[in-house]
Amino acid sequence: MARPNDEVESLLREYADLLAITGGDAFKARAYERAARAIAGCHDDVSTLGARELKAIPGVGKSIADKIEEYFRDGRVAAFEEVRARIPAGVRQLIEIPTLGPKKAALLHDQLGISSVDELADAIKAERLRGLKGFGPKTEENILHGIDLMRQTGGRVLLDVAMNLAEEIVATLSAVTGCLRCTYAGSLRRYRETIGDVDILAAATDSAPIMAAFRNLDLVDEVIASGEKKTSIRTTKGLQVDLRVVPLEAWGAALQYFTGSQAHNVRTREIAVHAKLKLSEYGLFDVETGKLVVSETEEEVYRRLGLAWIPPTLREDRGEIDAAARDQLPGLVTERDLRGDLHTHTDLTDGVATLEDMLETAAQRGYAYYAVTDHAPNLVMQRMSDEKMLFQRARLRELDGKYGRMRLLHGTELNIDADGDVDWPPDFLEGFDVCVASVHSSFGQSRRDMTRRLVRACENPHVNIIGHPTTRLIGRRDPVDADLAEVFRACARTGTALEVNSLPDRLDLRDEHILWAKEFGVKFAINSDAHSTQNLHGISYGVGTAQRGWLTPDDVINTWPLTRLRKFLLKASPTP
Structure with missing residues (x-):
């Protein structure tokens, strides 16, 4: 069954979309989006909270708190249902298409009666959009590409969605009398970035009680097939889950077999x-x-x-x-190896937790150091200023030493502009302990310009890490077009690390690129890019991706002791 917080997050995000589609208050829509992020990042079960506790969550005011209470009391929110009733479900699906925003979705529905993705694709092919303002051939091409992106994921889900589901099922089945062992296998155990279906493996002498418990899970929408050795169900979210029960004496062979991959298993069978x-x-x-x-x-x-x-x-x-x-497998980096996190946000910009809450959660993870890297001013929507950043720095200096052994670093996430420049002049950048620099705009630049842009950022003596280097959003935005070999050479030459961003919809760099970059001698930073306290724990997804890229602790700068890390962050002058 979905976590109550996830239900509310989905509801608030949908309402924000509905407001955007109907031309509602943009500020109000953003407020609901912020509240959705905050609810998702809240550790407490929001269904158990009263109005006062709900309003203590960042971004949740009285109106939103009242609606959350209404949802758990009545199973619906009247205001949401009213707006929902005015918009066909297919129109809401349209805004999930990369490059197609709510205003254009509403225009397509109002002017052409389009209310599904298939209808939109057919209309483009029939050139029915050509008479609409803002819909030229290039826009049509982008929309069709966005539809292809969305369809490529098919029934696949992001890694965290599958992991949360699998862990819930494993915990439930493990408690069944007679269950001797239980875990997830398949592509999820291999930490693939998207998951088509979830494989669960259990060991027992008698499979019947485990199969019965599996079929009766609250999340089951349909039992596809059920037998003594294997049962398949489809969840209420449409994801297929397969359970196999084997004798305990066959556990190792079954776990190896059902973990895969197919290509790996072919080799072992040979x-x-x-x-x-x-x-x-x-x-x-x-x-x-x-x-x-x-x-x-x-x-x-x-x-x-x-x-x-x-x-x-x-x-x-x-x-x-x-x-x-040859007994030459690498000693892979693990979550235990991480001594700190070098890319995190607070509610000073687009995070949903306070500075103190983020620090407290990081300290509980046992970190030796922790960097706060809120957005810089060129990302205008975040409304950063020199004064705000300096005030945060002073506050961090005050708090340093008050969270056990964890040392506090003050950083920022800079914006790599279209020409490769970053926010703030050199003298201001000198004051930061660490600077992450990321592309947040002009994603469609030519290969030559994007390559030059990223290389220039690497050559900046104050840029320590290139954040989410290809800018991809899985299933929603393609990677930028850049000569990655040139970027990797620049990183190795200038002593600039590449980020392995742990957010499940990014996982950027991806595993193949990590393997490639490592050949150039590049160093990496596995970061959470956390915007909430809960995001801090999601760094495990970045670690899994780094393992798929064969990274060892020595490859990852935030496994190093602080003295070695500080030396790296000084960044020696680039060599020709």
């Missing part, structure tokens, strides 16, 4: 064949006698194949088999 063995989800067997060789643990299965145990995040047939055979 090794088994050459050794006159047969590998399946039930174990490793001698071909001639049919006798079981090993099956209880993954480590035993890999060892009998002549391989070191391979971390799930590496199982993509990208050289891990050969490395395991």
Whole structure:
């Protein structure tokens, strides 16, 4: 069942969209978006909070608090239903198309009666949009590309959505009498960036109680198939979940098999064949006698194949088999290795938690250092000023030393302008401990201009980290077009780190780019880009992505002791 906070977040975001579609107050729409982020980042179950506690959440005033209470009391919000009734559901879906905003969606509906994505695609192909103001050939091309992006994800969901669902199911099934082991497998265990369906594996002598508990979960919308060994359901959100129950003695072989990937499993089965063995989800067997060789643990299965145990995040047939055979697998970076977070936000700009709340949560994670990097002034919507930034710096200096051993760093997320310049002159930038620089605009520049833009940012002596380097938003915005090899060379030459951004809709750099950049000698920073206290814990998604890119602790600057990190942040002058 969806977390109450997630339900409210979805509701508030939808209302913000509805306001935008109907031409409502833009300020009000942004207020609902901010409240939605705050609710999502709230640790408390909002369904248990009263009006006073709700209004204590940043961005939640009396009106929104009243609506939240109404939702949990009545199961609906009258004001939302009233606006909803005026707009076809298909129009709301239109604004999910990358590049198509609410105003254009409303215009398409009002002028042409378009109320679905398919109708819009057909209208573009029939050139019915050509008479509308603001809809030229280039706009049509962009919309069609946006539709393709949206369709590419199909029924796939972001990593965090699948992970939250899987962890809830695993916790429930683990408590069933007779369940000996339970975990998730498949692409989720490998930390793929999007998930098509969720695989759950359980071990038990009798599968019936576990299968029954699975079928009766509150989140089940449809039981697709049900048997003794496998049951498949579709959740109320449309995601398929497959549960397999195996004997405990087959646990290791089953976990290896159902984790995949398919390409990795083909390689391991080939090794088994050459050794006159047969590998399946039930174990490793001698071909001639049919006798079981090993099956209880993954480590035993890999060892009998002549391989070191391979971390799930590496199982993509990208050289891990050969490395395991030579016992040369990297010691991958883990969440425990991280000593700090170098890209975070507060409610001074677009975060939803106070400075003190973010610091308290970071300290609870055991960090040795922590950087606050609110947005710089060229991102005008954040209304940053020199005075606000200096006041925050002074406050951080006051608080340094008051959160146990955690040292506080004052930073900023700069904007890389179209020509490669960043906010603030050099003398002001000198005062920061760390500067992240990111592209937030002009995403459609030519390959040459975008490459030059990013390289210039790397060459700035005050820029330490390039944030979310390709700017992609999974399923919503393509990566920028840049010569990444040139960017990676510039990073290695200038001592500029590349970020592995942990937000589930970014995961930027992606794993293939990390592997490529590492070949150039680039260093990386795994950051949360947190805008709420809850986002701070999402850094695990960045760690999983970094592992898929074969990163070790030495590759990641925020695993280093503070003295070594500070030396890196001084950034030696670029060499020719």
